[in-house]
Amino acid sequence: MAWRIGLTDPLDEEGLALLREDPEVEIVEARSPSPEALRELVQTCDALIVRSGARLDAGVLEQAERLRVIARAGIGVDNIDLEAATRRGILVMNTPGASTIAVAEHTFALLLALLRKIPSAWLSLREGRWERGWFVGVQLAGKTMGLLGLGRIGTEVARRARAFEMHVIAFDPYIPEERATALQIELVPDLDELYARADILSLHVPLTRETYHLIDRRAFEKMKPGVYLINTARGAVIDEEALLEALNTGRVAGAALDTFSEEPPRSPILQALIAHERVVAVPHLGGSTQEAQRLISRQIVQQLLDALRGRDFRNVVNLPFPEGVDYRTLAPFMRLAEVIGRLQMQLIRGRIHRVEIDVRGEELRAVLRPLGVALLKGLLTPILGDEVTFVNAPMLARERGIQIVEAAQSILGAYAQAVACRVLSTQENRLMVGALFAGEPRIVQVDDFPMEALPRGAVLVMRSRDVPGVIGRVGTLLGQHGINIAEWRLGRDRPGGTALSFINLDTPAPSTILDALRSMPEIEDVRQAFLPETLA
Known part of the structure; x- marks a missing residue:
């Protein structure tokens, strides 16, 4: 029997060809489907390939009678109800990293266009004027490039900045010093130093609670006067009203914006930003290259087919059922481990370098490895957002110098079944123990303090x-x-x-x-x- 695969958005020809060539695949195309058409796809398909426009909430997924996989051609999965999908046993996957090079190159395209005033010079020439004196620019060589975030894209931007003979500094408390040194990047200890020293500030962080409006009025006040700001991350990382004020006062010499808090941008603040004489703005084109779209299409199709055949579950953002283990039994402990990790990352000071895990109960010891993965996923999600999956969490932890090990000595109290995590950072250590109460996670110990917290x-x-x-x-x-x-x-x-x-x-x-x-x-x-x- 063929797999019915629904497409809500166009794929690149190479990805589409992979589907068409597979004899076990039947393609159902419904471009930009209405709510009714989307519900029909969910009811009748084994898998869906979607982008950000298709909203798969719990109500829609209630119709999922045979759906096994939702494949998001891109990174963000905020349009998919992960809890509802997991409850129904539906795998949700994305394609992190497929557009890394495209976004890094786009960062420099925007930067050069801004500093050399290319858009306004082109418009002037197109209108028949020859006004060279109006368009004196700024060169990159010798300037300090400040990177907020040193993940995949930030690293690629740093490599290109070095080629332009720039000095590169970065703030990322989750990257080990050794990795930055190998890339010839100077890690700074805090945001204040990054703001004070950067001639050009480029943003490469996901949108999380911690990064929402991170670049606000107080941040602009701490920046070097005449700084240039580049944003190819997420629009809401910047308080856009504060940016407009900083541009008007001259605190910020110019800004290049690829993303906005509202897309398409309609608010008066965003319209004023886009029209500002010292702003270069484009409609979210970071990953819009032929090569990136080909890679995304090939990658999502190959991942989907592998998952349907049970070969591989890479880039799955919710948990696949572990082989030989009843997921319904394990899932509450996975949630417990993940919430412990989330708490640890948000409470710890300093850069984490070691994580110790301990469990009580023979059933849990048999699944120590997936519990450790869930712990790492929780630990990294507050700083990396949707990029973290149960598949890539160990790799992302290793890249950040975080080692997870089973505790050499028991760190648990008197609970029949419990999960414990001790985190060691450059500034402090913290112990957290969790258990299930009526199937729901509870924190039962923090350091030496017993409690029963929700x-x-x-x-x-x-x-x-x-x-x-x-x-x-x-x-x-x-x-x-x-x-x-x-x-x-x-x-x-x-x-x-x-x-x-x-x-x-x-x-x-x-x-x-x-x-x-x-x-x-x-x-x-x-x-x-x-x-x-x-x-x-």
């Missing part, structure tokens, strides 16, 4: 002196700013000693509230983490 939503993790009045003062401060406490769990080392609070909030606390909490004399430290309400 790892869900916005969370404050607060270390304080165990003295009267702390809970009242913290609750009053949050209440005065309209922040409701959903749960408050507390552990302490001894009466009158140190207490650790795990506070679930209905809404995140802004940085001003965190600063106010840190200023209280009884509070030693407070950090905020963001966890999904559910995990796929």
